[in-house]
Amino acid sequence: MRQIVVLLSLALILSISAGKARAADDLRVAAPQALQDSGLLQYVLPRFSLKTGVRVEVVEEQAQADLVLTNQDAGTAVFQGPDATWSLLVLAESEAASRLADWFAGEIGKRTITSFEVDGSAPFTLPKTKEAKVVAISFEGDAVLGKTLSMKMCGRCHVVDPKDRMNDIGSTPSFSVLRAMRDWDRRFQTFFALNPHPAFTQVEDVTPDFPIDRPSPIKPVEMTLDDLEAILAYVSDLAPADLGAPLQHQ
Numbered sequence: 001m002r003q004i005v006v007l008l009s010l011a012l013i014l015s016i017s018a019g020k021a022r023a024a025d026d027l028r029v030a031a032p033q034a035l036q037d038s039g040l041l042q043y044v045l046p047r048f049s050l051k052t053g054v055r056v057e058v059v060e061e062q063a064q065a066d067l068v069l070t071n072q073d074a075g076t077a078v079f080q081g082p083d084a085t086w087s088l089l090v091l092a093e094s095e096a097a098s099r100l101a102d103w104f105a106g107e108i109g110k111r112t113i114t115s116f117e118v119d120g121s122a123p124f125t126l127p128k129t130k131e132a133k134v135v136a137i138s139f140e141g142d143a144v145l146g147k148t149l150s151m152k153m154c155g156r157c158h159v160v161d162p163k164d165r166m167n168d169i170g171s172t173p174s175f176s177v178l179r180a181m182r183d184w185d186r187r188f189q190t191f192f193a194l195n196p197h198p199a200f201t202q203v204e205d206v207t208p209d210f211p212i213d214r215p216s217p218i219k220p221v222e223m224t225l226d227d228l229e230a231i232l233a234y235v236s237d238l239a240p241a242d243l244g245a246p247l248q249h250q
């Protein structure tokens, strides 16, 4: 009886190690046949392996794969062409999988993809960036409302109205100082993405939710794009701070 148990566990150990026959650094990437036929992967993946020592096998079945290249909107878009945007999705996290994902996102990976040619033309390009959501924000908002909103939402930290210095937090630029900057409009249009605001600002339909493990450390600033347009209209009417007259020649 004891012998059977030993044999069984030996068989178990053997089958486990057989399953792990491929090195820890090997990766399997699933890709649809059409993408495999394009030749891109045969061009790109060996270059990645050469650089990193991580071997990559392309497989058909997603079930066996560590990562998948898909034309569905999942994962991170890595390249585009001929008539689809391709995304890389990590199915099984590992150091090697992150290296491949990082490589695709990095300069060398991008250059490798765009340098792949068939008959003198490059069938694959980089995906159009989705990252910075482009929001068209006009200056036609309600400036009066904008002032009220600015006082309420931004006045906790910024001096909004030059006549009101109550909430002056030393290192935080006042609105009139910001207004004096040449690119003040771009700064205000994107303020929710500029530090320190992302940690506590939510613009409806624009910003992602706070990560569950990192809730806003302070009472969050919650606003709509209409609110931001109103604030922009107010700031556009604001007199820029005099940051010092240019030097005069005597």
Ligand code: HEC
Pocket: 150, 153, 154, 155, 156, 157, 158, 171, 172, 173, 178, 187, 188, 191, 194, 195, 196, 197, 218, 221, 231
């Ligand atoms: C909790 C404090 C806080 C609140 C609330 C806040 N800000 Fe700021 N904001 C700051 C600080 C601090 C800076 C300076 C960051 C720096 O210099 O790196 C700043 C900088 C800015 C800048 C310049 C950003 C850049 O990088 O050029 C803009 C524009 C701005 N804030 C707009 C707003 C608007 C609009 C609101 C309200 C809807 C607001 N802020 C609410 C703290 C705050």
